[in-house]
Amino acid sequence: MYSFEAFMPTKIVFGKGKIEELPEHVDGLGKKALVVTGRSSTKKSGLLDRVVELLKKVGIESIVFDKVIPNPILETVNEGAELAKKERIDLVLGVGGGSPIDSAKAISITACSGGSYWDYTRVGGAKKPKCALPIVAIPTTHGTGTEADPFMVVTNRKTKEKLGQGFGELSFPRVSIVDPEVMVTLPPNQTAYTSMDAFYHSLEAFINVNAYPYSDVLALDSMKRVVSNLRIAYENGNDIEARTELAWASTEAGITETLTGVVANHALEHGLSGFNEKIIHGLGLCALGPAFLEYIHEHAYKRIAIIGREVFGVIEYDDKRAAQLAIKKLWEFQELFKCNVPVRELGIPKSDIENMSEVVYEMFKELANVTPGKPSVEDFIKIYEMAW
Ligand SMILES: [Fe+2]
Numbered sequence: 494m495y496s497f498e499a500f501m502p503t504k505i506v507f508g509k510g511k512i513e514e515l516p517e518h519v520d521g522l523g524k525k526a527l528v529v530t531g532r533s534s535t536k537k538s539g540l541l542d543r544v545v546e547l548l549k550k551v552g553i554e555s556i557v558f559d560k561v562i563p564n565p566i567l568e569t570v571n572e573g574a575e576l577a578k579k580e581r582i583d584l585v586l587g588v589g590g591g592s593p594i595d596s597a598k599a600i601s602i603t604a605c606s607g608g609s610y611w612d613y614t615r616v617g618g619a620k621k622p623k624c625a626l627p628i629v630a631i632p633t634t635h636g637t638g639t640e641a642d643p644f645m646v647v648t649n650r651k652t653k654e655k656l657g658q659g660f661g662e663l664s665f666p667r668v669s670i671v672d673p674e675v676m677v678t679l680p681p682n683q684t685a686y687t688s689m690d691a692f693y694h695s696l697e698a699f700i701n702v703n704a705y706p707y708s709d710v711l712a713l714d715s716m717k718r719v720v721s722n723l724r725i726a727y728e729n730g731n732d733i734e735a736r737t738e739l740a741w742a743s744t745e746a747g748i749t750e751t752l753t754g755v756v757a758n759h760a761l762e763h764g765l766s767g768f769n770e771k772i773i774h775g776l777g778l779c780a781l782g783p784a785f786l787e788y789i790h791e792h793a794y795k796r797i798a799i800i801g802r803e804v805f806g807v808i809e810y811d812d813k814r815a816a817q818l819a820i821k822k823l824w825e826f827q828e829l830f831k832c833n834v835p836v837r838e839l840g841i842p843k844s845d846i847e848n849m850s851e852v853v854y855e856m857f858k859e860l861a862n863v864t865p866g867k868p869s870v871e872d873f874i875k876i877y878e879m880a881w
Pocket residue numbers: 637690694759774
């Protein structure tokens with residue numbers, strides 16, 4: 494039995510060449526934009542200049558904030574918010590991968606509501622933000638799904654907390670322009686890591702104990718699109734059809750995150766990349782994923798069996814066995830993109846496992862609670878050890 498409430502207010506403008514329609518979608522949102530981006534890729538590709546030119550067409554002046562690093566940190570968010578206040582910014586654009594877009598969301602909340610971003614997080618004071626500036630997302634990767642959800646992930650280096658949080662209606666992008674053409678420059682390994690991030694958003698939403706049909710249909714569809722198209726885009730980044738399929742798979746997965754949400758596998762990964770910022774989120778998910786599924790198998794085999802049959806074409810009538818085959822297929826799929834890395838090779842000492850498990854469990858209790866079998870801190874330790 495299921496009952497649900499679904500809310501997804503973002504206008505999604507999807508398709509090849511849609512970036513050109515940016516002016517008409519931002520017209521009326523203000524006169525001065527903060528364009529939040531990373532340090533180099535949007536400059537090299539020419540996208541940043543293009544966005545600034547497109548904004549000019551409807552009389553919007555741009556201030557570029559290009560200090561965002563992968564796995565964005567609190568200091569950068571607060572610096573961006575200060576700049577936004579000083580420049581009297583009306584709207585915030587995030588251009589790039591998940592990091593610039595998540596930073597744009599956090600800057601928009603902090604610039605409008607004041608103080609430090611951490612004051613509003615559930616571990617840093619849980620203050621309720623008063624308001625947010627309108628957010629516009631232009632993703633250049635197909636993984637995070639942040640263009641279709643209210644969440645942002647920000648790391649506090651002092652406490653080693655890598656926290657994902659949303660602020661309901663305030664932090665959904667007003668508009669997201671999802672144009673697969675701006676994603677073709679993504680190199681093969683990034684193509685794989687970001688696609689696997691999308692895959693795990695959908696997989697986790699599908700096994701979430703609160704899953705329901707609206708979210709299920711998107712989750713299964715998104716996993717199928719990743720499985721059918723990742724190899725093509727990995728071998729030929731310019732294949733626009735494969736890029737389009739992966740871009741939609743990512744946005745669909747973002748919607749499932751909004752509707753249902755991820756489970757403990759994401760919590761465990763935030764532990765890895767919170768303790769070592771160099772760890773790439775998508776790769777961390779792959780390093781943990783098969784072990785995680787193996788660990789929760791007895792509580793989730795019915796749902797994993799469906800993934801096996803529908804996504805990987807497993808023909809097996811016994812659910813427990815079909816679920817085992819699904820995990821094997823997932824491992825084989827990840828192997829194609831060299832994503833099966835043992836956790837010990839990711840640069841975290843084994844002695845950190847206990848502390849890391851306690852930190853992430855405390856931060857992501859809600860994700861543990863919606864995971865089949867409700868894993869505890871001890872279970873987190875065991876999963877890390879299995880994936881070691
Ligand atoms: Fe993710």
